[in-house]
Amino acid sequence: MIGAAKGGPLGWLLDGYVGWKFRSTFRGLWVRGALPTGAEGRLVYVNHTSWWDGFVLHQLSRAAGWDAYCLMEEKNLARYRFLSRLGAFSIRPGEAASSLESLRYARELLSRPRAAVCLFPEGELRPFGVLPLKLRRGVELLARVGRAECVPVALRYAFFEHERPDVLVEVGAPHAPGELELFQDNLEAVVRKVAAATSLEGFTRRVSGGSGVAERWDTVRGIRA
Numbered sequence: 001m002i003g004a005a006k007g008g009p010l011g012w013l014l015d016g017y018v019g020w021k022f023r024s025t026f027r028g029l030w031v032r033g034a035l036p037t038g039a040e041g042r043l044v045y046v047n048h049t050s051w052w053d054g055f056v057l058h059q060l061s062r063a064a065g066w067d068a069y070c071l072m073e074e075k076n077l078a079r080y081r082f083l084s085r086l087g088a089f090s091i092r093p094g095e096a097a098s099s100l101e102s103l104r105y106a107r108e109l110l111s112r113p114r115a116a117v118c119l120f121p122e123g124e125l126r127p128f129g130v131l132p133l134k135l136r137r138g139v140e141l142l143a144r145v146g147r148a149e150c151v152p153v154a155l156r157y158a159f160f161e162h163e164r165p166d167v168l169v170e171v172g173a174p175h176a177p178g179e180l181e182l183f184q185d186n187l188e189a190v191v192r193k194v195a196a197a198t199s200l201e202g203f204t205r206r207v208s209g210g211s212g213v214a215e216r217w218d219t220v221r222g223i224r225a
Contacts, residue, residue: 004109024210030167030205032171039114046118060153119142152183
């Protein structure tokens with residue numbers, strides 16, 4: 001197993017790089033729903049539709065004040081080892097010994113103050129909004145082993161009235177560990193809710209990104225939208 005290795009000069013450099021990369025690509029990160037706070041650890045499970053998802057979770061976690069970690073398939077983390085500096089740790093799907101080791105490691109992480117262990121329970125990229133979701137049982141096992149509150153989060157990348165895309169985040173109500181069907185129902189509920197959004201009404205911008213041509217022109221003219 002490859003463990004997380006957060007911090008150090010490389011980790012700090014990567015933190016800054018991810019923030020710059022986000023701001024240079026998106027107009028902002030907008031959240032609807034309450035991001036849990038407090039010292040206790042939490043399991044955050046998220047739909048997986050884009051290469052950007054990990055970077056978005058990094059920015060969301062910083063905005064929420066979480067000490068975030070993310071479970072990745074080992075072959076991918078071995079290829080992009082630098083992601084361990086951002087909190088990624090590995091699992092080898094289908095190998096019982098590896099799964100047990102990763103579960104124990106995640107349980108230890110969840111015992112840390114403000115920890116948020118994030119995972120994509122679908123285990124693969126899937127088009128946004130395609131339901132029903134197909135979750136793997138690992139999310140249920142991890143929740144039971146970690147005995148942590150579980151938070152469903154849906155991500156959506158949307159163009160509205162601006163040149164740059166916005167990232168919409170729908171946060172569901174935290175719940176206790178349970179059967180896999182509970183996780184599926186809760187994740188599908190937040191996916192449906194964020195999919196129905198036709199504007200940014202009800203969302204709060206938690207991370208600012210870059211402006212577009214129209215916004216810069218309005219600034220030059222002294223008009224703020």
